[in-house]
Amino acid sequence: MSEAAETRKPARKKVELDPKLAAYKGVWVFVEHERGQVHPVSWELMGEGRKLADKLGVELAGVVMGAPGPESRVFCNEAMFHGADLCYLMEDDLLRDYRNEPFTKGLTDLVNSYQPEILLIGATTLGRDLAGSVATTLKTGLTADCTELAIDMENRSLAATRPTFGGSLLCTIVTLNYRPQMATVRPRVMAMPETDRTRSGRILEHPLGMVEESIITKVLEFIPDNMQGKPQLAFADIIVSGGRGMKKPENFQLIWDLAKVLGAEVGATRPIVQAGWVEADRQVGQSGKTVRPKLYIAAGISGAIQHRVGMEDSDVIIAINSDPNAPIFDFATYGIVGNAMVILPALTEAFRQHLSTARLAG
Amino acid sequence: MHIVVCIKQVPDSAQIRVHPVTNTIMRQGVPAIVNPYDLYSLEEALRIKDQYGGRVTVLSMGPPQAETALRKAISFGADDAILVTDRAFAGSDTLATSYALASAIRQIEKDIPVDMVFAGKQTIDGDTAQVGPGIAKRLDMQLLTYVSKVREIDLENRTVTVERRAEGGVQVLRTSMPCLVTVLEGTNEMRFATMSNMFRAARYPLKTWDKEKAGIEDVAKIGLKGSPTIVSKVFAPTPKSVKAEIIDTESNQPKDLAVTLLAKLFTKKPNLQRDIAKNAP
CATH class of the missing domain: 3.40.50.1220 (TPP-binding domain)
Known part of the structure; x- marks a missing residue:
C-alpha cells in the first residue's frame, strides 16, 4: 500500500506483462494454523480465492506448512472442502512453531518454484509478519488489510480495495508489473464459504531444505492465552x-x-x-x-x-x-x-x- | 548499544474528515502527530538505553515538516535525529520505503554500528505493518514483530530475549543482534519530556539527508518508480441506501419501544432466538 496514496498518479490502463511474469498462474491461499487449529481467516480467504480463480480460469491452491504428521494432510483435505483444487504441502520439524525465517524461506521457495499470480494471506499477527517478509524478499507488491478483492480483466490483475485514512476513504490498488500479487485480509471481513466434503484434490509436497543450525531465532516457550474471561x-x-x-x-x-x-x-x-x-x-x-x-x-x-x-x-x-x-x-x-x-x-x-x-x- | 528507531509523522486520523461534495480529504486543520504506535517502540528503546547504556538515533522519512516529529523524539530523550527527505521519495509504497530506510540505516552504521532497530507495529494512516519486516529483510536482520516485552538483553553473547504476541498465546523468542523489533501497543507508557530535553530538542541541529546522503544507490527503487503497487482509484465509501427503521410507539416509553423492537427483530430474524439461547446463561 502506498504511504502517500493521494499524491500518486492513477494507473495506466493497459499493461503488457513481461512474458516471464505472464507465466505466473493460479491463486494461492496460505493456510494458517497454530496448535492444531486452522485460523478461520484462511477458509474465508479460500472462499474469496475461489471466486478470483474462477474469474481468471485458473486453479486455486492452499499452502500448508507445518511439522510432519497426519494433521497437515487433514488441513489439505479441509482446504479442498473449502474450495481448493490442490494443496502445496511443506512438512518439516523446523516448521512446528511459527518463526519468520523458515516460513519466509519456505513460502518464498514455493512461490519461486510454482509461480502463482496471486497470493492471499490472513492479516493476523502471523500473516502480517510473514507477508511483509515474503513480499520484500520477492520484491513484489503487497496490499494490506483489503476489504474487497476483484479481478481487473483487462490486465488480469488483482484489484485490491482497502480503507485508507482511518476508513474515511477507500482506495483500489493494483500490482501491474510484478508477480505474485500479494494481499492480506483481516479475519471476518470476508464471509465463510460453504463446505463441500465431497471435494478432493491433489497434494504436492515440497521440502523446506533448512537445518536448525542455520536458524538464528529460537523459540524458548509458548505461553497459551488463558481464554477464560478473555474477550472473543x-x-x-x-x-x-x-x-x-x-x-x-x-x-x-x-x-x-x-x-x-x-x-x-x-x-x-x-x-x-x-x-x-x-x-x-x-x-x-x-x-x-x-x-x-x-x-x-x-x-x-x-x-x-x-x-x-x-x-x-x-x-x-x-x-x-x-x-x-x-x-x-x-x-x-x-x-x-x-x-x-x-x-x-x-x-x-x-x-x-x-x-x-x-x-x-x- | 546503538538503537535506531524509525518513526513517521502522520495526520491524526481520528480528526480527518472527507468533504461531503468533492469526496476529498480535508487536511486543513488536521494536526500532524508522531504515529502513536512508534511511541511504544521509542519508549522501549529508551528503556533499553537506560538499563544497558548506549545511544538512540531516531530516523524518519517524509516531507520537511516531519522535523517536528523528530524534535518531539529528542524531547523524550533520543540522542540523535535524522530526517530523510527528498522529492524523489514521493509516492513510495512500502517496498520502496523499506529500501530507502534500509539504505539510511546502512549510512548510520558507517558512524556507529547498529545493534537493534525499532519500528512501529504499523502506522495509523497506512496501517500496513509491512515497513518493519521489509527493513529487516533488506538488512538481513532477525525480525521480532508484535513484541510485548523485552525480557533480557545479554550484551556479552549479543542475544535478545523477548515475548511476542502470537495467535492464541505468547511466544518467548531468543535471537541474536542485530535485530529489528516492532512493539505491541500498551507495552509501556511514553515518559514525559524533561525540561532539559525540551530545550535540547529546540536547539538540536537536525541532520537532513537527501537521497544521496541516505545512500540510495538505485533511484529506480524509490518513489513511484520503485513501487510495485499502484493506486488506481480513491473513492468515498458508498453510503448504504437503506436507513435504519426508527422504532416509534405512541407513548414512546422506553418499555414500549423495547418491546416493539423485539417483536420486529424476532419476526425478521426468528433464528436469533436460538442463537441467543445458545449463549445466554
Missing part, C-alpha cells in the same frame, strides 16, 4: 457496544447488563478504550477488531467511519442514540432515538422477559 469479539454471535454517548464509566455497566442477559460480548469505540473504561481487546473499528456478529447493539455510538468499518457487516444492527441525525442511523437496521441510559435497561428487561417466555414455551 471476532467470533461472537452477539455484541453489545458502547460509545462516548454513555457519558460516564459507571453507565457502561448498563452495557454489561444487557450483554449478560444475551450471553453477548461487550465492545467499545476507540475513545472508550482510550479512556480506559474497557480493555483494548474490546475495541471495534479501524484500529481495533473487525466483527460480523448476527446481532450488534450500538449504544451511544455516533457511527463515525472509524467504528463503522469494523462492524457494518453485522447481520442486524440496533442503534440507540439521542441524536436523530447521528450517522449510525444511516446504516443500522433498527434505531431507537433516545437516551441510552434509559433505553438500555428497558431493552435488557424486554430481552429477559422474552427469553424466559420463549424458554417456558420450550
